[in-house]
Amino acid sequence: MVTTHRLKRVLVVDDEPAIGEALKAYLQREGFDVSVAETCAAGLDAYRNVSPDLMLLDITLPDGSGLDILRASQTDGARTPAIMLTARAEEVDRIVGLEMGADDYITKPFSPREVVARVRAVMRRADIAAGAPRSQNGAIRIKDLEMDVDAHEVRIGGRDAGVTATEFRVLRVFAEHPGQAFSRAALLDALHDDGAIFERTLDRHINNLRKKIEPDSDNPEYLLTVYGVGYKMRPRDP
Amino acid sequence: MSDQLIRALDRAAASDWDGARAALQPPDDLPAVRLLAFIADIERREDDRRRSNATLRHEIGNALAIVQANLEGVIDGVLEPSGARLASMREALASAGALLEGLRQP
Numbered sequence: 001m002v003t004t005h006r007l008k009r010v011l012v013v014d015d016e017p018a019i020g021e022a023l024k025a026y027l028q029r030e031g032f033d034v035s036v037a038e039t040c041a042a043g044l045d046a047y048r049n050v051s052p053d054l055m056l057l058d059i060t061l062p063d064g065s066g067l068d069i070l071r072a073s074q075t076d077g078a079r080t081p082a083i084m085l086t087a088r089a090e091e092v093d094r095i096v097g098l099e100m101g102a103d104d105y106i107t108k109p110f111s112p113r114e115v116v117a118r119v120r121a122v123m124r125r126a127d128i129a130a131g132a133p134r135s136q137n138g139a140i141r142i143k144d145l146e147m148d149v150d151a152h153e154v155r156i157g158g159r160d161a162g163v164t165a166t167e168f169r170v171l172r173v174f175a176e177h178p179g180q181a182f183s184r185a186a187l188l189d190a191l192h193d194d195g196a197i198f199e200r201t202l203d204r205h206i207n208n209l210r211k212k213i214e215p216d217s218d219n220p221e222y223l224l225t226v227y228g229v230g231y232k233m234r235p236r237d238p
Numbered sequence: 239m240s241d242q243l244i245r246a247l248d249r250a251a252a253s254d255w256d257g258a259r260a261a262l263q264p265p266d267d268l269p270a271v272r273l274l275a276f277i278a279d280i281e282r283r284e285d286d287r288r289r290s291n292a293t294l295r296h297e298i299g300n301a302l303a304i305v306q307a308n309l310e311g312v313i314d315g316v317l318e319p320s321g322a323r324l325a326s327m328r329e330a331l332a333s334a335g336a337l338l339e340g341l342r343q344p
Contacts, residue, residue, distance in 0.1 A: 016300055016303070016304055018304045018307070018308055018323075018326045018327075018330070019300070019303055019304055019307055021317075022307035022308050022310075022311045022316075022317060023307065025311055025316045025317050026311065026314075026316055029316055060296055086299075087295050087296045087297075087298070087299025087300055087303070088292050088295050088296055088299075107299070108299035108300060108302065108303040109299055109302035109303040109305070109306045109307075110303060110306065110307070111306065111307075111310060112306075112307045112310055112311060112316075113310065113314070
């Protein structure tokens, strides 16, 4: 039997052809299948036609913003990983903390080698999330924490943690993305919050979860605080 | 000078424009009205400056990104050192230079 591996596809959208060409050359050398677009409209077309595994999006485009492409990808529900390119420091604040749902950002000018390294890192994170650590029965397993999504149960060291429905929803986002930091806004976004969970009550849910799943809630091993950003689930053990 | 005006000027001296505007609500007298207009003018100028700086950062950042990405590409053997590539780098540098020259104008 012949097994074929599809090359990972990267979509680069930058209105400077010389930047797009350089990034394409570097990424192709690393084994990626690269498409380049120079406008927002062409980027949206390319996104729909190519179905990229990752997007490198310049924020300032002549006919719109790379954020428009990011939003379009999010409404499709595909959640394509994206790294934003920007020369404007004031835009970074909106991107950092993942408020816009981007996975990373790079400020111009940049080294293309650094871009390749970031692309690899974000793809690695996305791959881990897609194949979240699951045990044989399909439950997500991280150290002694086991989350059975079908049965709606959380066990810690084999015993039922007794989490509420809301706590389960919050914990599921973290457990499916071990090692990925979420700001409060990004967490609400990932929860597709319908208004039942408010930003101001998230800390309370986190505290309650810690009391239920952590051996010592004052020194958490699972739900870790990321200072200046929010929270993350401990990474998978190597 | 009224207490209201003194409070507003204290806030304005700390560049707390919102605080200064709040201290002037409602304005007691004509100087307070004038100070409100003055604050609005300063805020407008600050917005203009921020926008102008952002545009400059974008333009210069793009120009330098073209040079850095292409130069590294040639050094790393990823890109051909063609005449067209060298010309695009020279053009980017000239563009950044022109922007910097513009900053020197009064």
